[in-house]
Amino acid sequence: MGARRIEGGIARPAPVSIDVDGQSIQAFPGESVATALWAAGIRALRTSPVSASARGIFCAMGVCQECVADIDGRTTPTCLEPVREGMRISLRWNRP
Amino acid sequence: MSACDVIVLGAGPAGASAAIEASKAGLNVVLLDAGAAAGGQVYRAPPGSFRVTDAEAMGPDFAIGDGLRQELAASPAKCFFGRSVWHIAPGFVVRAVFEGNTEVYEAPTLIVAMGTHERVIPMPGWTLPGVMGLAAATILLKSQRILPGENTVVAGTGPLLAAVAASILKGGGKVAALVELSTRMDWVKALPSLISRPDLLKRGFGWLGELRAAGVPIYRGHALTAITGDAEVTGVEIAPVDAQWRPLAGQRRTIAADSVTIGHGLVPSTEVTRLMGAKHEYRHEQGGWVALRNEDFETTIPNIFVAGDGAGIAGAAAAALRGRITGLAVARRAGRKIDASRETTLRAQLGKAERFGHAISDLMQARPGLIETMTPETIVCRCEEVTRADLDSAIRDGARDVNQMKAWTRCGMGPCQGRMCGEAAASLLAAVQGGDRSKVGQLTARPPLRPIPYEAIVGQFDYADMELPEPQPG
Amino acid sequence: MFDTAIIGGGIMGCASALELAEAGMSVALLERRFLASSASGVNAGTLSLTDVRAALVPYALRSVELWRTLSERLGFDIHYREIGSITVAFNDREAEVLRERIAAKAALGIAVDIINAKRAREIEPALCEDVKLAAYCAEGGYANSAATGRAYRLGLIRAGVTLHEQAEVTRIERNGDGFVVSTANGVSLNARRIVLAGGSWLGGLGKMLGIDFPVHWRVSQVSVTERMKPSVSHVVSHAYGLLTLKQSDNGTILIGGGWQGKGDPERGPAEVLPQNLIGNLRLALQTIPALQGTRIVRTWLGLQAHTPDAMPLVGPIPGVENAFILGGVRTGYTCGPYVGKLFADILLGKEPELPLFHAPFNPSRFTAPSGNERLALTA
Numbered sequence: 001m002g003a004r005r006i007e008g009g010i011a012r013p014a015p016v017s018i019d020v021d022g023q024s025i026q027a028f029p030g031e032s033v034a035t036a037l038w039a040a041g042i043r044a045l046r047t048s049p050v051s052a053s054a055r056g057i058f059c060a061m062g063v064c065q066e067c068v069a070d071i072d073g074r075t076t077p078t079c080l081e082p083v084r085e086g087m088r089i090s091l092r093w094n095r096p
Numbered sequence: 097m098s099a100c101d102v103i104v105l106g107a108g109p110a111g112a113s114a115a116i117e118a119s120k121a122g123l124n125v126v127l128l129d130a131g132a133a134a135g136g137q138v139y140r141a142p143p144g145s146f147r148v149t150d151a152e153a154m155g156p157d158f159a160i161g162d163g164l165r166q167e168l169a170a171s172p173a174k175c176f177f178g179r180s181v182w183h184i185a186p187g188f189v190v191r192a193v194f195e196g197n198t199e200v201y202e203a204p205t206l207i208v209a210m211g212t213h214e215r216v217i218p219m220p221g222w223t224l225p226g227v228m229g230l231a232a233a234t235i236l237l238k239s240q241r242i243l244p245g246e247n248t249v250v251a252g253t254g255p256l257l258a259a260v261a262a263s264i265l266k267g268g269g270k271v272a273a274l275v276e277l278s279t280r281m282d283w284v285k286a287l288p289s290l291i292s293r294p295d296l297l298k299r300g301f302g303w304l305g306e307l308r309a310a311g312v313p314i315y316r317g318h319a320l321t322a323i324t325g326d327a328e329v330t331g332v333e334i335a336p337v338d339a340q341w342r343p344l345a346g347q348r349r350t351i352a353a354d355s356v357t358i359g360h361g362l363v364p365s366t367e368v369t370r371l372m373g374a375k376h377e378y379r380h381e382q383g384g385w386v387a388l389r390n391e392d393f394e395t396t397i398p399n400i401f402v403a404g405d406g407a408g409i410a411g412a413a414a415a416a417l418r419g420r421i422t423g424l425a426v427a428r429r430a431g432r433k434i435d436a437s438r439e440t441t442l443r444a445q446l447g448k449a450e451r452f453g454h455a456i457s458d459l460m461q462a463r464p465g466l467i468e469t470m471t472p473e474t475i476v477c478r479c480e481e482v483t484r485a486d487l488d489s490a491i492r493d494g495a496r497d498v499n500q501m502k503a504w505t506r507c508g509m510g511p512c513q514g515r516m517c518g519e520a521a522a523s524l525l526a527a528v529q530g531g532d533r534s535k536v537g538q539l540t541a542r543p544p545l546r547p548i549p550y551e552a553i554v555g556q557f558d559y560a561d562m563e564l565p566e567p568q569p570g
Numbered sequence: 571m572f573d574t575a576i577i578g579g580g581i582m583g584c585a586s587a588l589e590l591a592e593a594g595m596s597v598a599l600l601e602r603r604f605l606a607s608s609a610s611g612v613n614a615g616t617l618s619l620t621d622v623r624a625a626l627v628p629y630a631l632r633s634v635e636l637w638r639t640l641s642e643r644l645g646f647d648i649h650y651r652e653i654g655s656i657t658v659a660f661n662d663r664e665a666e667v668l669r670e671r672i673a674a675k676a677a678l679g680i681a682v683d684i685i686n687a688k689r690a691r692e693i694e695p696a697l698c699e700d701v702k703l704a705a706y707c708a709e710g711g712y713a714n715s716a717a718t719g720r721a722y723r724l725g726l727i728r729a730g731v732t733l734h735e736q737a738e739v740t741r742i743e744r745n746g747d748g749f750v751v752s753t754a755n756g757v758s759l760n761a762r763r764i765v766l767a768g769g770s771w772l773g774g775l776g777k778m779l780g781i782d783f784p785v786h787w788r789v790s791q792v793s794v795t796e797r798m799k800p801s802v803s804h805v806v807s808h809a810y811g812l813l814t815l816k817q818s819d820n821g822t823i824l825i826g827g828g829w830q831g832k833g834d835p836e837r838g839p840a841e842v843l844p845q846n847l848i849g850n851l852r853l854a855l856q857t858i859p860a861l862q863g864t865r866i867v868r869t870w871l872g873l874q875a876h877t878p879d880a881m882p883l884v885g886p887i888p889g890v891e892n893a894f895i896l897g898g899v900r901t902g903y904t905c906g907p908y909v910g911k912l913f914a915d916i917l918l919g920k921e922p923e924l925p926l927f928h929a930p931f932n933p934s935r936f937t938a939p940s941g942n943e944r945l946a947l948t949a
């Protein structure tokens with residue numbers, strides 16, 4: 001199940017869709033890609049290099065690099081990258 | 097290349113305040129930050145595309161942060177966001193990545209205000225998706241406006257625990273338990289220093305009241321000894337600890353949860369001052385290694401200043417004050433006229449704020465027994481998957497220093513460059529050297545400060561136009 | 571009283587200490603920081619035969635044989651991988667230099683072939699299409715230099731070497747025919763013979779004996795990418811020696827080539843020069859297009875000793891009986907195990923397999939001839 005967005009205090013812009021390994025996901029422009037994935041129930045982002053275990057958001061500030069994914073062809077920490085309409089995200093890029 | 101009088105690195109309360117003061121005093125200031133707006137960790141703004149409809153619901157920090165952002169926007173400082181700084185050369189030449197390209201900024205004076213990152217001493221299961229730092233949870237809650245999970249265990253040390261737990265409740269989530277290492281007695285002992293900020297104390301009590309009202313179980317003097325689950329978090333195991341925070345044998349209790357947020361204090365981010373070769377000293381109560389500095393916050397490298405939590409953990413109020421003082425000092429030294437009485441007042445306020453900040457920071461610092469939550473199989477280095485057993489084996493083979501440990505085991509060689517595992521590895525090394533953290537050294541800082549795209553370094557080029565140096569001797 | 575005190579725990583000091591101790595000598599090794607904490611622990615780990623200077627080829631050839639079993643001998647995996655090397659040229663001028671250099675090396679006994687671009691790309695498909703000419707050698711490869719200190723530490727202790735780490739030698743005095751060696755942390759020991767193996771710090775060590783060795787230093791930069799899918803399967807280098815690149819088993823690609831940063835023996839390696847980082851990475855990307863899209867995780871640097879003729883400084887120290895110097899070997903990581911062995915053989919009174927104290931390496935080429943004992947006699 002996806003994590004819940006908090007409704008109070010702010011109004012989000014109209015949602016857009018982003019592509020995650022061929023699956024279309026609703027997300028709000030400006031929120032981080034990590035947040036959008038989290039809300040869609042995708043917690044496992046990177047696969048660790050040795051044991052191939054799943055990793056997710058850990059620091060949310062661009063330090064730990066656990067949330068990296070392939071965004072439009074580049075390895076990018078998803079926690080720092082704002083959602084833009086039509087983004088293509090791959091989480092399979094580093095799966096063994 | 098863009099040239100100016102001062103470059104400020106980091107737009108948290110410290111960097112933003114420094115930029116405001118120095119620019120208002122007439123200096124040409126450039127402020128760089130990786131984030132999308134000023135505010136730093138504590139005042140992190142919601143995405144610019146979100147409209148704040150109810151400032152009160154956003155909490156008191158939002159208002160302070162917004163005030164700071166407005167003051168900065170009204171100041172002559174030139175702010176560049178989305179810039180991840182990756183190298184600094186003497187002189188000072190700053191390189192930052194922006195949208196995949198490197199930009200170069202140059203100034204004779206540098207103010208470093210890059211804040212902190214969080215310390216987490218590992219335990220089994222901490223690599224599962226759904227486990228995150230307290231700092232991460234704060235960012236999700238305050239800025240991204242999303243819950244860290246449906247039913248969250250909040251664990252570790254310091255005031256962020258109650259703050260995060262209260263925000264989860266306020267956001268409509270459930271807190272499975274609050275598990276704190278400190279005891280009530282630890283807090284009572286810190287009280288004399290905390291009294292200096294009755295407003296913040298009151299806020300803290302407010303959070304605790306909300307937790308009690310919601311019936312959140314609170315375990316004091318307890319550590320998380322394991323996080324359970326195969327692919328996802330299903331719960332945690334906790335145990336009471338001794339005075340050194342060593343988990344007591346035998347007494348385990350389990351709590352069901354789908355997410356965990358955990359932190360063991362903040363560590364000053366000193367990568368720039370290390371990179372530049374400034375001298376540092378180990379200050380336990382300030383979070384670890386801090387750059388040596390004089391009363392103007394100038395380091396041992398002339399014209400490099402440090403401000404904020406990066407100069408030693410002392411909290412948001414102290415960070416802002418340090419920033420203002422540094423900004424004024426830099427202007428004064430550049431021959432600009434500044435209001436000397438204002439500087440005196442700010443310094444007096446800083447004394448008070450630091451007393452409070454250091455007391456809180458001291459309370460948060462991990463104690464030596466906590467390393468026992470790392471079982472032999474526990475992954476310590478998340479990037480390279482180095483376990484405690486690997487580190488213990490290196491120690492048996494003679495490793496004594498953090499850089500040596502890194503070379504021998506790859507602990508800290510991955511993309512996070514030791515920011516996640518460095519504290520745990522250093523604590524293990526210190527444990528065999530009389531607990532003396534200063535003996536085990538600091539990781540060497542090198543560029544790029546964060547992993548950066550290859551093309552951002554090389555840019556566009558044509559091999560035919562490249563002038564290769566002379567061949568090496570054959 | 572030790573038979574030999576070796577000052578400096580880089581690969582030169584470690585390799586010779588191991589040989590001497592295994593042959594039964596009592597050996598003390600004194601190291602300022604930790605074993606292999608300088609050049610020998612931060613170098614790019616290239617052990618390819620095509621990338622050493624011609625004068626060193628015979629030593630490198632035999633050293634590679636030692637590298638093959640070094641991990642086993644020391645009791646810790648230094649990750650030696652015999653993957654061979656490909657050296658490339660992109661234009662006529664580079665091709666000419668390549669031809670000339672490879673011919674010289676082949677004459678010295680390396681099995682290396684000049685190959686055309688098509689063949690080069692068959693052997694190493696990661697190479698770019700612009701390759702004009704290449705050289706291929708199946709022998710040699712790379713090792714993980716970061717593991718050097720750990721491996722030698724285990725091996726040296728097992729061989730019975732007395733180790734002093736975090737022990738910077740600050741004074742060397744005469745004691746009869748031998749020496750008293752003292753360190754900043756209070757160690758003081760007696761030895762019949764001393765060996766200066768202090769890498770870039772050899773100048774300072776020489777001064778302790780009253781001798782001015784013209785030892786300077788170079789500060790080379792190395793960069794590493796994040797882990798990538800397996801894409802490069804050889805050591806790849808450039809005709810000019812300005813690139814060495816290899817992908818280790820863990821997927822990271824290490825990029826070196828002797829591009830210079832800043833530093834000195836006092837500060838250590840201090841400053842990465844961005845323009846040289848850019849140059850090095852451009853040459854790497856030109857050679858291996860698959861680097862496109864990866865990220866650079868770290869660039870570091872290390873000091874290595876440099877002599878005016880870029881040749882080793884190995885042999886008895888003129889005028890100081892029983893004192894030796896051992897350093898200044900370019901691609902000293904490759905050559906270290908064998909040079910250490912030859913050096914030990916000479917000290918043990920054995921006939922060395924190859925000359926080591928001969929004129930091109932001998933320190934007397936830089937010191938004015940003098941019959942006098944240079945180190946003042948104490949008591």
Ligand SMILES: Cc1cc2nc3c(=O)[nH]c(=O)nc-3n(C[C@H](O)[C@H](O)[C@H](O)COP(=O)(O)OP(=O)(O)OC[C@H]3O[C@@H](n4cnc5c(N)ncnc54)[C@H](O)[C@@H]3O)c2cc1C
Pocket residue numbers: 105106107108109110111112128129130131135136137138139157179180181182209210211212213214230231232234235256259362403404405406410411412413415416545546
């Ligand atoms: C999540 C969190 C919550 C906190 N909450 C509180 C609180 O409620 N009360 C309190 O008193 N203290 C709190 N603290 C402590 C807090 O760190 C400080 O009090 C305050 O944020 C410090 O301000 P600063 O300006 O020193 O650093 P920060 O606010 O951390 O600002 C540093 C800035 O530097 C930027 N930066 C870092 N590296 C780079 C780089 N390479 N390139 C470009 N920019 C870079 C960052 O993006 C950031 O904006 C919290 C800390 C964290 C981590």
Ligand SMILES: Cc1cc2nc3c(=O)[nH]c(=O)nc-3n(C[C@H](O)[C@H](O)[C@H](O)COP(=O)(O)OP(=O)(O)OC[C@H]3O[C@@H](n4cnc5c(N)ncnc54)[C@H](O)[C@@H]3O)c2cc1C
Pocket residue numbers: 577578579580581582583600601602603604605606607608609610611612613614615616617737738739740767768769770771772775789790791792814826871872873874896897898899900901902903904905
């Ligand atoms: C960045 C870099 C990349 C390189 N890449 C390669 C490569 O790919 N392949 C290759 O074959 N070669 C390479 N080299 C060269 C190779 O690393 C060196 O030639 C070799 O390691 C030199 O070994 P050494 O023992 O002479 O010196 P060092 O490794 O420098 O050892 C000297 C030791 O002496 C110690 N010392 C100094 N003064 C004192 C004192 N007063 N008391 C006690 N101890 C002291 C120092 O601390 C040091 O540990 C590279 C070098 C560098 C710097």
Ligand code: FES
Pocket residue numbers: 056057058059060061062063064065066067068077078079080
């Ligand atoms: S969660 Fe740590 S870098 Fe994104």
